[in-house]
Amino acid sequence: MSAVWEFREMNFHRGTKRADVKTYLTAMAEIERWELERVRVYQDGSRYVRLRRKIYHLQRTA
Helix, strand or coil: EEEEEEEEEEEEECCHHHHHHHHHHHHHHHHHHEEEEEEEEECCCCEEEEEEEEEEEEECCC
């Protein structure tokens, strides 16, 4: 069994409240099993978020 990472990149507008971003990312983590890899907050207030999750490729043995 080998694991491969899947990535998802998102950008949030500077007008998006921090609590709303937190709620959205928490739902992604709990429901779809994403984990936070990187967050960047730019000078203009926008946010770049990169999530990752493992994808398992199962191999048949018999």
